[in-house]
Amino acid sequence: MFASLTSGLDFQSKALVLRAERQRTIASNIANADTPGYVARDIDFKAAMASATSGSSIAASKSTSTTSGVTHPGHIPLAENGVGSLGNGSKLGYAAQSQPSMDGNSVDLDRERANFVDNSVRYEATLRFINGQSKTILSAIQGQ
Amino acid sequence: MSMFSIFNVSGSAISAQSQRLNVVASNLANADAVAGPDGQGYKGRQVVFETVPMGSDASAGVKVSSVRESSEPLRKVHNPSHPSADAEGYVTQSNVNPVEEMVNMISASRSYQNNVEVMNTAKTLLLKTLQMGQ
Numbered sequence A: 001m002f003a004s005l006t007s008g009l010d011f012q013s014k015a016l017v018l019r020a021e022r023q024r025t026i027a028s029n030i031a032n033a034d035t036p037g038y039v040a041r042d043i044d045f046k047a048a049m050a051s052a053t054s055g056s057s058i059a060a061s062k063s064t065s066t067t068s069g070v071t072h073p074g075h076i077p078l079a080e081n082g083v084g085s086l087g088n089g090s091k092l093g094y095a096a097q098s099q100p101s102m103d104g105n106s107v108d109l110d111r112e113r114a115n116f117v118d119n120s121v122r123y124e125a126t127l128r129f130i131n132g133q134s135k136t137i138l139s140a141i142q143g144q
Numbered sequence B: 001m002s003m004f005s006i007f008n009v010s011g012s013a014i015s016a017q018s019q020r021l022n023v024v025a026s027n028l029a030n031a032d033a034v035a036g037p038d039g040q041g042y043k044g045r046q047v048v049f050e051t052v053p054m055g056s057d058a059s060a061g062v063k064v065s066s067v068r069e070s071s072e073p074l075r076k077v078h079n080p081s082h083p084s085a086d087a088e089g090y091v092t093q094s095n096v097n098p099v100e101e102m103v104n105m106i107s108a109s110r111s112y113q114n115n116v117e118v119m120n121t122a123k124t125l126l127l128k129t130l131q132m133g134q
Helices: A002-031 A045-065 A109-142 B005-029 B098-130
Strands: B045-053 B060-069 B075-078 B090-093
Touching (some): A109 B098, B005 B045, B005 B098
C-alpha cells in the first residue's frame, strides 16, 4: 500500500536526478566553450527517463520472486536501478554541431545557455511536484 | 555524483578564464615596450586550454595546459631619435597586436560571466533542493 503511495514520488525523484545530471553536463559544456577540440555532450532526457523507469519496474517484478539477495519475504529488495544511480540508460550523446569552428570545438554557447535555463526551470518544476506530493502524503498520514 | 560538481567544473573554467585575462593584461601592458639592450623585445603570450575529466563522464573541467609565446616577428619602427634605436634608426618593439588582445579580453570576460551565472543557478537550485518537504 505504501509503495502505491510513494510511486509518484519515486518517479519524480528519478526525474530530479536526471535533471541534475543534465545540468552538470550542460555546465561542463559552458565551462569548455573555449577549449579547442572539446565536443559538446548532452543527455537525451526522454530515453534516459524511459530506461530509468523501466529499470524500476524490472526491480519491482524481481521483488515478487524474491531472488535479488532478499533473505526474508518481508524485506524490501534493493532496487538495481536505484535513485542514486542512473543505470546504463543514461549514456551521453553528442550535441549536433551547428556552426563548425576551426579548433574542433562543437559547443554552441547560445544553445547551451538556453538549455541550461530550460533545464533549471524543469528541475524546479520537478522539485515543486515532489514538495506538493509529499505535502499530500503528509496530510493523508496526519488525517487533518 | 550530485550537482555539487558543477561548482568544481565552473570554478575550474573561471580560474582558467581569469588566467587568460591575466595574460591579456600582461600583453596589453607590454604592447609598446621596446627591446632592451639584448635586442629581445616582449613576445605576446597566449594560454592553451585543455579539458580535465572530473570524476564522471558528464562533467569536464578546464585547465590552462601551457602559456605559449607568440612566434610572430617583433615589430620594428623607424625612429632615429629614440634612445634605443639601432644603427639604422629602427626601434624594436613587442609583437603584441592590441586589437587582437582587446577581442581576447572581451571573449574571456564573457566566458567568465557565463560561468559565474552557471554557478549562481546551480546554487539556487541546490538551496531549493535543501528546502524540499518544508
